[in-house]
Amino acid sequence: MPKVSSVIVPYTTYLRVYEPLAAFPEPERGHWARYARRPGRPSYQDELRRSLADLLPTPPVPVPVHESSEAFVLDVDGVVCVCPWRTRLRGWQALGDLAEEFAPTLLDAVLPPVVRRQATQDYERWLVRNPDARPWIRTATWQVPLNWFVLVSDEEREHVKGSAGPGAEPPLLRYRTPMVQARRRVARGLRTLKEAIDEGPLIDGLVDVGRWLEEFHPRSLVELDYGGLVHVVPAGELEGDHSAADVAEGIDALRRGDGAAAGEAYGRLVERWRAIRDLRSAN
Numbered sequence: 001m002p003k004v005s006s007v008i009v010p011y012t013t014y015l016r017v018y019e020p021l022a023a024f025p026e027p028e029r030g031h032w033a034r035y036a037r038r039p040g041r042p043s044y045q046d047e048l049r050r051s052l053a054d055l056l057p058t059p060p061v062p063v064p065v066h067e068s069s070e071a072f073v074l075d076v077d078g079v080v081c082v083c084p085w086r087t088r089l090r091g092w093q094a095l096g097d098l099a100e101e102f103a104p105t106l107l108d109a110v111l112p113p114v115v116r117r118q119a120t121q122d123y124e125r126w127l128v129r130n131p132d133a134r135p136w137i138r139t140a141t142w143q144v145p146l147n148w149f150v151l152v153s154d155e156e157r158e159h160v161k162g163s164a165g166p167g168a169e170p171p172l173l174r175y176r177t178p179m180v181q182a183r184r185r186v187a188r189g190l191r192t193l194k195e196a197i198d199e200g201p202l203i204d205g206l207v208d209v210g211r212w213l214e215e216f217h218p219r220s221l222v223e224l225d226y227g228g229l230v231h232v233v234p235a236g237e238l239e240g241d242h243s244a245a246d247v248a249e250g251i252d253a254l255r256r257g258d259g260a261a262a263g264e265a266y267g268r269l270v271e272r273w274r275a276i277r278d279l280r281s282a283n
Contacts, residue, residue: 016137134212138209144224161238175223176222178222179218179221186210186213
């Protein structure tokens with residue numbers, strides 16, 4: 001597969017679900033089984049480069065004309081699991097969030113209104129034929145939503161510092177957990193939060209991600225990946241980033257009725273992610 005660019009695209013983080021082949025109906029199951037045997041499969045950076053390349057023509061192409069046939073693949077205890085890209089579906093869904101990310105004048109310059117209207121109309125027609133469609137990947141820019149950390153534990157944290165030179169290993173920070181464990185943590189977290197605090201973004205976000213997880217096979221794997229954010233956050237700060245532990249500590253403190261301990265855990269999270277948001281403002 002040709003690369004659009006060798007430039008690393010930063011900023012985006014990911015929440016992915018890898019489903020076993022048995023979760024897919026035929027003929028899609030056969031496609032993914034053959035795909036999993038292919039060498040040289042693309043990375044998340046390749047997907048981002050393709051999407052960015054579509055914005056270069058005039059007029060730009062905000063959503064691919066055809067759905068991607070690519071996926072990420074894992075072997076989970078001898079079971080092949082795949083995470084389809086579904087780039088076209090995710091592109092349509094992302095268009096609805098752009099108004100919150102950009103000022104109207106900037107948004108109109110990047111994606112003219114006529115282009116956005118056409119994409120929205122295409123999506124509405126497509127949904128009539130595919131009412132149960134859902135993405136296997138969720139993304140965020142310049143952050144990891146706090147509700148994502150509820151799904152994982154610090155023991156599942158994997159951090160690679162990366163190296164320089166030929167064949168260098170890129171930096172990495174991610175968590176992987178079985179679906180049943182992620183669902184259990186969502187249920188426990190929601191029960192505690194609803195008893196301890198008023199309704200708000202954290203509860204709403206956790207309800208939303210919990211409903212999303214219910215759409216997948218119970219033997220799936222859930223992956224929280226810092227993605228391109230590892231390239232813009234200083235290595236020392238990544239080393240000390242144990243946000244999942246802070247979230248778990250805060251929820252446990254609320255469960256015990258220890259507001260002071262919960263406040264301390266939340267304070268660490270706010271300070272850490274404020275520093276990352278400051279990087280965004282300075283960029």
